[in-house]
Amino acid sequence: xxxxxxxxxxxxxxxxxxxxxxxxxxxxxxxxxxxxxxxxxxxxxxxxxxxxxxxxxxxxxxxxxxxxxxxxxxxxxxxxxxxxxxxxxxxxxxxxxxxxxxxxxxxxxxxxxxxxxxxxxxxxxxxxxxxxxxxxxxxxxxxxxxxxxxxxxxxxxxxxxxxxxxxxxxxxxxxxxxxxxxxxxxxxxxxxxxxxxxxxxxxxxxxxxxxxxxxxxxxxxxxxxxxxxxxxxxxxxxxxxxxxxxxxxxxxxxxxxxxxxxxxxxxxxxxxxxxxxxxxxxxxxxxxxxxxxxxxxxxxxxxxxxxxxxxxxxxxxxxxxxxxxxxxxxxxxxxxxxxxxxxxxxxxxxxxxxxxxxxxxxxxxxxxxxxxxxxxxxxxxxxxxxxxxxxxxxxxxxxxxxxxxxxxxxxxxxxxxxxxxxxxxxxxxxxxxxxxxxxxxxxxxxxxxxxxxxxxxxxxxxxxxxxxxxxxxxxxxxxxxxxxxxxxxxxxxxxxxxxxxxxxxxxxxxxxxxxxxxxx
Numbered sequence: 001x002x003x004x005x006x007x008x009x010x011x012x013x014x015x016x017x018x019x020x021x022x023x024x025x026x027x028x029x030x031x032x033x034x035x036x037x038x039x040x041x042x043x044x045x046x047x048x049x050x051x052x053x054x055x056x057x058x059x060x061x062x063x064x065x066x067x068x069x070x071x072x073x074x075x076x077x078x079x080x081x082x083x084x085x086x087x088x089x090x091x092x093x094x095x096x097x098x099x100x101x102x103x104x105x106x107x108x109x110x111x112x113x114x115x116x117x118x119x120x121x122x123x124x125x126x127x128x129x130x131x132x133x134x135x136x137x138x139x140x141x142x143x144x145x146x147x148x149x150x151x152x153x154x155x156x157x158x159x160x161x162x163x164x165x166x167x168x169x170x171x172x173x174x175x176x177x178x179x180x181x182x183x184x185x186x187x188x189x190x191x192x193x194x195x196x197x198x199x200x201x202x203x204x205x206x207x208x209x210x211x212x213x214x215x216x217x218x219x220x221x222x223x224x225x226x227x228x229x230x231x232x233x234x235x236x237x238x239x240x241x242x243x244x245x246x247x248x249x250x251x252x253x254x255x256x257x258x259x260x261x262x263x264x265x266x267x268x269x270x271x272x273x274x275x276x277x278x279x280x281x282x283x284x285x286x287x288x289x290x291x292x293x294x295x296x297x298x299x300x301x302x303x304x305x306x307x308x309x310x311x312x313x314x315x316x317x318x319x320x321x322x323x324x325x326x327x328x329x330x331x332x333x334x335x336x337x338x339x340x341x342x343x344x345x346x347x348x349x350x351x352x353x354x355x356x357x358x359x360x361x362x363x364x365x366x367x368x369x370x371x372x373x374x375x376x377x378x379x380x381x382x383x384x385x386x387x388x389x390x391x392x393x394x395x396x397x398x399x400x401x402x403x404x405x406x407x408x409x410x411x412x413x414x415x416x417x418x419x420x421x422x423x424x425x426x427x428x429x430x431x432x433x434x435x436x437x438x439x440x441x442x443x444x445x446x447x448x449x450x451x452x453x454x455x456x457x458x459x460x461x462x463x464x465x466x467x468x469x470x471x472x473x474x475x476x477x478x479x480x481x482x483x484x485x486x487x488x489x490x491x492x493x494x495x496x497x498x499x500x501x502x503x504x505x506x507x508x509x510x511x512x513x514x515x516x517x518x519x520x
Contacts, residue, residue, distance in 0.1 A: 007066075008033045008205045009054070009175055014063035016049055018411070021403065023049040024060070024229045030222075033173055034202040038216045039209050041226035042249050042443045043415025044401045047209045048090060050226070051177045054207070055087045056080035068173065078107060084171035086161040090179040090209075090414055090441055091352050094153050096146030101128035103145050104160045108168060131167060135159035136192040150349070151186040151302045158193055162200055179209045180414075183441045186302040186469065187507075194219070211443045213242040225249060250445035258448065259476030261497035263455045266294030266479045270327070271463035272432045274313060277322035282308035283487040286322070290432070290463040295454070297478030297495070298467045300510055305487035307349055307436055310467045314346035314434040315339050326431065340369055343431030347421055347438050349467075351414075355421040358410035362402055362420055363391035365409050369424050394423040399449065415446035422453060433457060436467045451477065471503050483509045 009031040016024045024046045031037045039047050052058035054065065056074030065072050067083060074080035077087070094103045101124050105112070112120045128141040137155055145153055158181050165174035182190055197206065197219065210216050216223060217237050225233035225248045233248050272290040277283070283305035290296045298306045312319040315334030323331040326342055336346065348354035356365045367375050367387045374390075375383045391405035398419045402412055409417055418438070425433055438454075439447045454477065458464060468474050474481060475495060483491040483506070491509050493501050 006033055007031065008068055008173055009207075010066040011050075011054065012064050012066075014050065014053055014060050014065075016046075016053065016058060016060050019403070022229050024053075027063070027226070027229070027231055029207070029224060031175065031205050031207060032221070033205055035221040036197065036201065036206045036208050036219050037222045037224065038220040039207060039224045039226060040211070040213065040216055040245055040249060040443075042445050043413035045226040045249070045443075046229040047226055048179060048413065049229075051087065051179055051207065051209065054080070054175075055085055055177055067175070081107070081165070081169070084165050084169070084174040085177065086165050086174060087177040088157050088161045088179060088181045090183075092150075092153055092157060092184075092350075094145040094157060097144055099142050100132075100139065100145050100148070100156060101125045101141040103156065104128040104131060104141070104164065105168070108164070111168075127168070131163045132156065132159055134167075135163060135196050137189075149186075149302050150184050151189045154181070154184040155189040155192060157181075158196070162196060162204060166200075166204060173203070173205065175205050175207070177207045177209075180211065180441050181208075182210060182212060182215060184469075211441070211447075213245050213444065216245070217242065227251070246444050249443065250448075259451055259473070260455045261476060261500070263459065264295075264479055264497045266458070267292040267461065271461070272313075272465070273325040273331075275323055275325070275331070277309070277312055277319050277324070278487075279308060279312055279317065280320045281487075283312065283484070286489050288482055288489060288492070290465055291479075292461040292463055293458040294479045295458060295464045295466050295477050297474045297481040298465065298484060299471070299474050299481055299506060300484035302469065304484040304510070306467050306484045309484065310346070310434045310436045310465060311348075313465060314344055316346055316348075340428075341372060343429060345369070345425035345428065345430050345433040347425065347433070347435045349436040349440060351417055351421050356409050356417065358417075359408055361406045362395070362400070362409055362412070363387050363405035365420050366391050366394060366405075366423050366427065369428060374428070390427055391423075394427060398423055398426075398453070414441040415443055418442055418450070419446070422450065426453065426457075430457065430460075430462045432463045432465070434465045434467070437469060438466075439468075439470065439473065447473075471506060475500050475503065475506060481506065485510065485512075 007030050011029040014024050014027040027050060041047050053060050056076050056079050072083060105124055112124050114120050125141055161176050165171040182193060185193060208219060220237050223235045223240055269292045270289045271292040274286060274288050277286045286309055300306045311317040313334060315336040318333055318335050324334050325331045352358055375387050377383050388405045395402055400416050400419045409420060439450055466477055478495045481493045481495050482489045495501055
């Protein structure tokens with residue numbers, strides 16, 4: 001038998017409570033040198049709290065950390081980084097107005113300060129460019145981060161976390177904490193990510209948190225399962241399967257009809273008609289119809305314009321051309337403030353940036369769309385009791401893990417935050433709902449619940465426009481799939497329950513030239 005690999009990180013007995021509620025209870029984690037150790041669990045299982053402790057953001061109530069044979073207790077993230085611990089956060093942490101090179105070398109500026117404090121910017125630009133090129137991404141690092149796509153920004157964060165400790169700080173054996181790193185990556189950046197991890201494996205150790213269980217199984221040397229803040233399993237990938245991991249995480253076996261295709265029953269009656277919609281930049285001359293109780297999926301590469309189309313249909317960013325029609329109403333240029341009273345809802349892709357105000361309460365966030373009608377009294381007074389009662393009802397209905405309606409949304413896990421964003425629309429009389437990546441960063445158990453909520457809406461006749469980067473989700477939920485390429489709908493594929501298109505066919509349509517798609 002070979003000797004066990006020495007440990008880079010050993011965490012023992014980690015315990016953390018918030019207002020008396022345990023987030024972690026006696027959790028242990030071992031990370032050998034040069035290996036990938038994955039941590040899986042439901043939203044709220046304690047994964048992010050564990051990473052927060054290791055990266056110095058949160059102090060444990062009990063327990064100890066040992067790094068490379070020495071006990072550590074980092075008091076903040078900067079101290080953890082100086083020890084060689086870096087991190088990709090679940091929500092993006094780049095500063096959009098700063099140049100990419102400034103983001104990559106943020107907090108390390110003193111290393112490039114010359115005489116009189118003058119910054120050696122050319123050196124910074126050259127170093128940042130070389131780091132990204134080593135990671136497989138060639139871009140202009142002098143441009144502001146906000147000018148790049150969501151997927152590219154995510155990969156920039158990954159490259160920074162993986163390479164700065166090794167190449168800039170000179171740490172011999174860094175530890176990189178990856179919290180849902182692939183949730184926002186398109187196919188090309190996803191391939192770069194896996195290639196980067198494979199190349200660094202051996203030099204760098206990783207803790208990988210992901211809800212994509214297939215990735216966990218293919219990437220990991222060891223898998224820890226957390227449930228309700230406790231270790232419930234420690235497995236080798238050969239001992240695990242997606243079904244077993246799901247069962248350990250949520251306490252039940254994943255249903256065979258995960259996307260509930262058997263409930264597909266769209267009506268031929270149109271509930272939403274889009275005609276000639278375009279913003280003159282990201283999408284052009286889009287025409288489509290969504291029937292009552294139908295889910296029309298929109299697929300395409302990240303730069304295809306599909307998310308901008310969703311914002312245009314919902315009127316979040318009013319289009320320059322075209323119109324939409326709802327039953328019994330005149331055609332109109334979509335504007336979200338006018339459409340909400342008519343039954344329109346919209347769930348954005350970036351819940352913390354656009355979907356909620358995290359420092360405000362659950363009840364306040366849930367009632368955001370109801371200020372015009374639901375929660376305002378005849379004299380303009382706010383109906384606080386109705387707001388709290390509605391929030392309490394949806395906490396129970398959606399099984400949101402929260403201490404009550406007045407808890408700050410910032411304290412909720414990602415999956416529970418997403419349920420709050422959905423509840424905002426579920427408590428209204430919806431007719432149309434535009435969903436942009438509704439399960440991004442959500443665990444398998446919560447996804448299953450969200451799919452059930454979506455099917456409940458279609459049973460009620462709600463028309464749904466579903467935009468998602470998750471290919472199985474796109475195919476499994478949709479009745480029809482509109483493929484976008486360079487801002488135009490170039491193919492529409494039927495996806496009935498009994499004859500779903502293959503992933504290979506859908507990807508081929510996304511990648512094909514427009515002429516080939518039209519012929520298909």
